[in-house]
Amino acid sequence: MTLAFTPSVPGHLRVDIWSDIACPWCYIGKRRLEQALEKFDHREQVEIVWHSFELDPAAPPALPDGMREVLAGKYGRSPAQAQEMMDQVTRVAAADGLDYHFERARLGSTFLAHQLVHHAAAHGQQGPMKERLLRAYLSEGHLMSDVDTLTALAQEIGLDGPQARAALEEGRYAGAVRQDEAHAHALGISGVPFFVLGGRYGVSGAQEAGVLLGALNQAWAEVQPAPLVQLGQPDAECCEDGACAVPGAGAL
Known part of the structure; x- marks a missing residue:
């Protein structure tokens, strides 16, 4: 797949991530990327950019059923089987330090939550906002379509509440969300999380931290200038630091 991105510049690595707040694997993938970055020698030069992706763009503001009922209906499973699916993901999340409570989830x-992430990005708080929304949905059972809830969450991370509310009520970033989703479609992204490193490498799914670390190292190597290979005699005459060497006469 050809990724239509401007390559990262030397000394800097951009990581673009498509994800949904309602995606449990996206939160796990976020944690695993953070674990990889802790071991990445150039983590201070990494820029993380979050992009919107709705798993169900046609979803109503709120669904009456809980997660277990929705999963059972979607995959043709019994309620007990759906519960086991939820329990399995909960165990995986716990291994990465996340506390999921699907029984609280309000689907x-x-x-609107994706629009809030864009609003936070405009104020330099995209990362904290993404983290807060994921926890609010997957651990605390907050409804992601409720303006009051989203405004309160924005205030928690230090954003101005009235400004956040106005941005949501006016749909100021609705176009930005749709643009992210159109970009994902153009790239052939059908599942999330999806990571694009250095505008060159795509990594699909919540890969283990070791896999993501390897991808970071490979992407970093690609954006750095190739080492200079010196040919000829290293001590041949040359001019440097304002002086030129002349055979038999020393430096001018």
């Missing part, structure tokens, strides 16, 4: 549209 519905995440369109």
Whole structure:
């Protein structure tokens, strides 16, 4: 797949991530990327950019059923089988330090929440906002289509509440969300999380931290200038530091 991105410049690595707030694997993938970055020698030169992706763009603001009922209906499983699916993901999340509570989850549209992430990005708080929304949905059972809830969450990370509310009510970043989703479609992204490193490498799914670390190292090597290979005699005459060497006469 050809990724239509401007390559990262030397000394800097951009990581673009498509994800949904209602995606449990996206939160796990976020944690694993953070674990990889802790071991990455150039982590201070990495820029993380979050992009919107709705798993169900047609979802209503709120669904009456809980997660177990929705999973059972979607995959043709019994309630007990759906519960086991949830329990398995909960165990995986716990191994990465996350506390999931699917029994609290309030399902519905995440369109407004994605707009809030864009609003936070405009104020230099995209990362903290993404983290807070994921925890709010997957651990605390907050509804991601409720303006009051989203405004309160924005204030928690230090954003101005009235400004956040106005941005949501006016749909100021609705176009930005749709642009992210159109970009994902153009790239052939059908599942999340999806990572693009250095505008060159795509990594699909919540890969283990070791896999992501390897991808970071490979992407970093690609954006660095190739080492200079010196040919000829290293001590041949040359001019340097304002002086030129002349055979038999020393330096001018």
